Amino acid sequence: MHATAITPSNRSASKAKVVRGLLEGLLEGKWQGGNRFTETLGAEAFGVSRTPVREALLDLQALGLIELRRNCGAIIHPFGENDLREIYAVRSLFEVEATRVAASRINLAKVETLIEAFEKIRGSGGIDPEWEFDRGLHQLIADSSGNRRLSTEIGRYSSLVQTMREIVGARAQGIHSASADEHLEILRALHRRDASDASSAMRDHLQQASDSAVAAMLEIRQR
Amino acid sequence: MHATAITPSNRSASKAKVVRGLLEGLLEGKWQGGNRFTETLGAEAFGVSRTPVREALLDLQALGLIELRRNCGAIIHPFGENDLREIYAVRSLFEVEATRVAASRINLAKVETLIEAFEKIRGSGGIDPEWEFDRGLHQLIADSSGNRRLSTEIGRYSSLVQTMREIVGARAQGIHSASADEHLEILRALHRRDASDASSAMRDHLQQASDSAVAAMLEIRQR
DNA sequence: GCTCCGCGGATTGTATACAATAACGGAAGT
DNA sequence: ACTTCCGTTATTGTATACAATCCGCGGAGC
Structure with missing residues (x-):
């Protein structure tokens, strides 16, 4: 979009x-x-x-x-662990705020659809398609924030992270995508229209993602 | 810089x-x-x-x-009051966070220099040079955040706002620049290394700026 | 009448050519 | 030896030319 x-x-x-x-x-x-x-x-x-x-x-x-x-x-500039964390820190700033605002406005039917999708993933243990839904979730939240500027910024960083994922995915083996549980926690809080829980869950999710990305980068560099 | x-x-x-x-x-x-x-x-x-x-x-x-x-x-897209507020909302997101983080790292000597500058302004009642110091303050905070990404984003929005100011300033009469008091409140909190007060003061400052910008835009459009 | 195909024009995406400008180095003066 | 000035050159900023691509429209076929 x-x-x-x-x-x-x-x-x-x-x-x-x-x-x-x-x-x-x-x-x-x-x-x-x-x-x-x-x-x-x-x-x-x-x-x-x-x-x-x-x-x-x-x-x-x-x-x-x-x-x-x-x-x-x-x-x-030389790019290190800290820089990667900074990127996720900014991303977190955007997305936590977007989640907070979106909680009261988001379309519940779409949330339910995504909940079902993630539950199916968790059941089947499939990993690959998860990134697709991950993108969908973050996009939905951004669009539901009702702030075009915020949504645009999220998109910019989303693209950056997506490209990094692709680069890392082509080289590192053990890059684990985010667990469906984290996504479900965000989605369920959104479904309750609980802005506090939802934004908090998003913060945790991105913290995990940050750690994971750093680990992947370090893995790449050790070759 | x-x-x-x-x-x-x-x-x-x-x-x-x-x-x-x-x-x-x-x-x-x-x-x-x-x-x-x-x-x-x-x-x-x-x-x-x-x-x-x-x-x-x-x-x-x-x-x-x-x-x-x-x-x-x-x-x-048609640009309205709401869009302008959104821009300031994103800017606030950046700068409030930067202020919070900068509180524990900022160079106190530079803070003191700016405090003196704003106190002089408040005494003389001069309005024109204030924007220059305003930019300096926001730049200092951004650079003191220790997050290059955050600093860059602040710079992007700062440029946007600066250009808008220039456009508005050339057309509207009563565009009042931010009061030195607001700046001083931020600076004094920073000098105490009080992250909570400083970020809160920054939030208020940007809220004022947002209202002021909207008023200026509406004034322009009524011609 | 409706649909699908193909072609022409408009618009962006990319390459190249030209102009402006700042960095770099060397020579001259002290 | 140090500094200053100036010319050269590298590099960007802007203009223009060319290629790719998408949209719309019209006509053929059903």
Whole structure:
């Protein structure tokens, strides 16, 4: 539904490729020192022109991952455990607030549908399809917040996290997706229209997700 | 200090021009219906090429102000009182959190410097220079949050608000800048390292700012 | 009359060319 | 040796050209 800035399916495919490549480098731990990365360099590295590279760099700058200085190229800051936690901290800020607000407005029928979906997952023990529903849940909450700006911000970070997931998923084995239980706790609180419990459950959920992401990154780097 | 996305002094002057022009239209209340705005149209309207228009549209999309659809042009949503309040709500989310975290880390000497500055302002009754210190205060808090991501987001919204201020300031008479008292309350709480009071004062400050901005927008539209 | 296919135009996505500008280095002066 | 100035060069900012893609419309077939 949202025009996701980072992974717009196939819209701006080149830009997405560049973003992914740079994120891979960040997660792997390349660019340890304050490395410089010019648009031309990126264009050659990824086999595209400067234009999508430039747009990718602007996006990454807006996410605080790089610093752009005129006629200097992008300064890539070393990316560590702490940076990943910061990303989840901001995401948590957004989504906890969205959950709190959404509790009194969210469409209960949709909540029930998702509850059934997650219960089915928990029963079957399937892991793979869960991310799909996870995205659906976060999207539903964002849209139900009634604040377009908040929803947009959530979408931006959602795309970032999604891309990181894909990168990590392709390399790390033991990356465990969030447990259906956490999702169900959020959903049941929402169904009761209990803003406090719901937002609290969302906070815990994202804390888990944060720890999990850090573990996955460290696993990747130990190779 | 930050590479501000919207008003980078004179970096990307054309892009800034386009952003400002579009924001003017939004604040004035043009584009009431779901208007379409193509890149070519913008290029002609502002006398620049498509490239800076495109970048401006991407920024505005990331701020939730417009919707970009492939081969469809930008869909400009009507902008109302509620949208302005939403922007301040998100900003409040960022800055209240930053204030809370910064309380235990902020450099007290810098706080004292700002306290003196605001006390001088309050004495002299000068209004004009206050925005400059206002920006300094918010920037200091953002940088003291110790979270680069959070700081970046604050910078994005800060630029947006700053541009809106400039637009409004050029048209409305009675736009009153925030009272020095509000700033002093934040600063004194920070100086006590009282996270609760400081963040609470920041919340109140932004609530005032929000009301003030809405009033200014309505004043503009009544002409 | 209704549906489906295909084509033309409009619009974005990407590449390239040109202009502006700031970093870098070296030479001259002290 | 240090600093300052200036020219070169690297790099971004902007403009333009080209490619891909989607939307709408009209006509053919049923």
